[in-house]
Amino acid sequence: MDIKAIQALSQNDMTKVNGLIYEQLHSDVALINQLGIYIVNLGGKRMRPMLTVLTAQALNQANSTPLNDEHCIIAAIIEFIHTATLLHDDVVDESNMRRGRETANALFGNSASVLVGDFLYTRSFQMMTKLGDMRIMDILSDATNIVAEGEVLQLMNCNDPDTTEESYMQVIYCKTAKLFEAATRLAAVITQQDKATEQAMADYGKYLGTAFQLVDDIMDYTADAKEMGKNVGDDLSEGKPTLPLLYTMKHGSEAQKQLVREAIEHGNGMEHLDEILSAMKQTGALDYTQRKAEIEADKAINALAILPESDYKQALTALAHIAANRSV
Numbered sequence: 001m002d003i004k005a006i007q008a009l010s011q012n013d014m015t016k017v018n019g020l021i022y023e024q025l026h027s028d029v030a031l032i033n034q035l036g037i038y039i040v041n042l043g044g045k046r047m048r049p050m051l052t053v054l055t056a057q058a059l060n061q062a063n064s065t066p067l068n069d070e071h072c073i074i075a076a077i078i079e080f081i082h083t084a085t086l087l088h089d090d091v092v093d094e095s096n097m098r099r100g101r102e103t104a105n106a107l108f109g110n111s112a113s114v115l116v117g118d119f120l121y122t123r124s125f126q127m128m129t130k131l132g133d134m135r136i137m138d139i140l141s142d143a144t145n146i147v148a149e150g151e152v153l154q155l156m157n158c159n160d161p162d163t164t165e166e167s168y169m170q171v172i173y174c175k176t177a178k179l180f181e182a183a184t185r186l187a188a189v190i191t192q193q194d195k196a197t198e199q200a201m202a203d204y205g206k207y208l209g210t211a212f213q214l215v216d217d218i219m220d221y222t223a224d225a226k227e228m229g230k231n232v233g234d235d236l237s238e239g240k241p242t243l244p245l246l247y248t249m250k251h252g253s254e255a256q257k258q259l260v261r262e263a264i265e266h267g268n269g270m271e272h273l274d275e276i277l278s279a280m281k282q283t284g285a286l287d288y289t290q291r292k293a294e295i296e297a298d299k300a301i302n303a304l305a306i307l308p309e310s311d312y313k314q315a316l317t318a319l320a321h322i323a324a325n326r327s328v
Contacts, residue, residue, distance in 0.1 A: 001314050001315055001317075001318040002318070002322075003045065003322060005315075005318075006050070006054070006315045006318060006319060007045075007050075009054070009311055009312065009315050010050050010053050010054055010057075010315070013053035013057070013071070013072055013075070014046065014049070014050060014053060014075075016069060016072040017046070017049050017053065017072045017075045017076050017079070018046075020072060020073060020076040021040060021076050021079060021080070022037070022040070024076065024080070024123055024127060025037060025040065025123075027119070031108070031112060031116070032116055032119050034108075035104055035108050035112055035113070035116045036116055036119070036120065038104055038107070038108075039083055039086065039087060039104045039116075040079075040083060042098060042101055046079060047212070047319075047323075048075075048078045048079060048082050048179060048180060048183045049075030049076065049078050049079045049183070050075070050319075051180065051183045051184055051187075051205060051208070051316075051319070052071055052074055052075040052078055052183045052184065052186060052187050053071055053072060053075050053187075054312050054315050054316055054319075055183075055184045055187035055188070055201055055204075055205075055312075055316065056071035056187040056190065056191055057071075057310075057312045058187075058307050058308075058310055058312035058313050058315075058316060059187060059188060059191040059193055059197070059201070059307070060191050061308050061310045061312065062308060063191075067191070070131065070190050071187060071190055071191075073127060073131060074131075074136065074183075074186050074187075074190065075183070076127065077124045077127050077128060077140060078140075078179065078182065078183045078186075080120045080121075080123060080124040080127070081120075081121065081124050081140070081143070081144055081147070081179060082179060083117075083120055084117040084118070084120035084121045084124070085117075085147055085151070085175075085179075086098070087104055087105070087113045087114070087116060087117035087120070088113070088114060088117045088151070089151065090103040090104065090105050090106075090113065091105045091110045091113050091114055092151070092155065093234070093238055094238075095234065104116070121144070124140070124144075125137075125141075128140055128141075133190075135189055136186060136189065136190070139182050139185060139186055139189065140182060140186070142182075143178050143179055143181070143182035146174050146178045147174060147175055147178055147179055149174050150170075150171055150172075150173070150174025150175030150176070150178065151174075151175055153167075153170065153171045153174060153175075154171045154175060154240065157171060157240070157241055158238060158239045158240055158241075159239040159264060159265055159266070159267060160241060160264070160265075161241060161249065161260070161261040161264040161265055163241040163246065164246075165243065165246055165247075168241065168242065168243055168246060169210075172210060172213040172214070172217075173206070173209075173210060175213075176209050176210070176212065176213040176216075177205070177206045177207075177208075177209030177210045177212075177213065178206075178209070179209070180205040180206065180208055180209030180212070181202050181203075181205040181206040181209060182205070183205055184201045184202060184204050184205030184208075185198060185201055185202035185205065187201060188200075188201040188202070196306065197306055200303045200304070200305075200306045201303070203299070203300075203303040204300045204303040204304055204316065204320075205300075206300075207296045207297065207299040207300035207303065207320075208296070208297065208300040208319065208320050208323055210293075210296040211293040211294070211296035211297040211300065211320065211323045211324045212323040214243065214289055214290075214292055214293035214296065214324075215290070215293050215323065215324060215325075215326060217235065217242040217243055217244060217289065218244060218286055218289050218290060218293070219326075219327070220233065220234060220235040220236070220242065220244075221233065221236075221244060221277060221280065221286065222286065222327075223327060233269065233270050233273050236263060236267075236269035236270060236273065236276065237267055237269060237270045238267060239263075239264050239265065239266070239267035239269075240264075241264050243285075243288075243289045243292065244280050244285040244286055244288075244289050245260050245263075245264060245276075245280075245285070247280075247283060247284075247285040247288050247289065248260050248276070248279050248280050248283045248285040249261060251283040251284070251285070252279050252282070252283050256279040256282070256283070259272055259275060259276060259279065260276060260279065263276060290324075293323075293324045294324045294325075296324070297320040297321060297323060297324035298320075300320040300323075301317050301320045301321075304316055304317060
């Protein structure tokens, strides 16, 4: 099942989700409407909200009663939280390009981006309270807090060539995989699954999110800028010690280790991008990171064993493969 088939399967739910997003974006403050709609319209596959609706449908297959719209509301909340993190991330990273277009901060300024990001965070919590379920609020508030911790951890690791692989994995769990985990766990919560099923769905999201971020870090060095929608080598220019760089330092020659170390410390790696790419290839750093992503995707697929067979289960399985093998 390819991404188009998955999108077609989730289309009815995702139409509701998108409607909720635009409805809840509305504000009497014109700049919020303008900037909010701009960032939401930047594109993307809406992976996180799509995971919520697909997982909820997969879990509800044995139930003759159709789902109410609670799963769509949660999916919209998840997307708001994710979009808020993008707005803040682009300010922190001083990014000027996302998904092939100017970032909101490049177009509207840093102050507006931070404040509209705050609006999206608080709007998501308004939506949570209207659901009237403390368990949902607990999971989402915890996830939002951990995502913020992950961003701070990443900031602390920037320009630190002594960052360990363990620390790197902790960062990507917090800043990326945790929201995936919440998206799929909540589908189990609202469909009233037992603890084992809920944990399996949480594991699926966690492993899928980890695979997704690992491949994202590979693509920073391998993808075409137009296809990727951001500048190649952004992580390198920001001094982010991602796994391909850490592995290259661990297994490269002394000259290669020193080259990468200085690139991370000083954020000047773009001057030596070709040499660093060559070192990555020679050490097998990108292949190693790809294998790690595939292992995480396999763990995600194994977590789905608890689900009954359905088109929705097939879609979730396919998404794990797509996350680990995508090129954009």
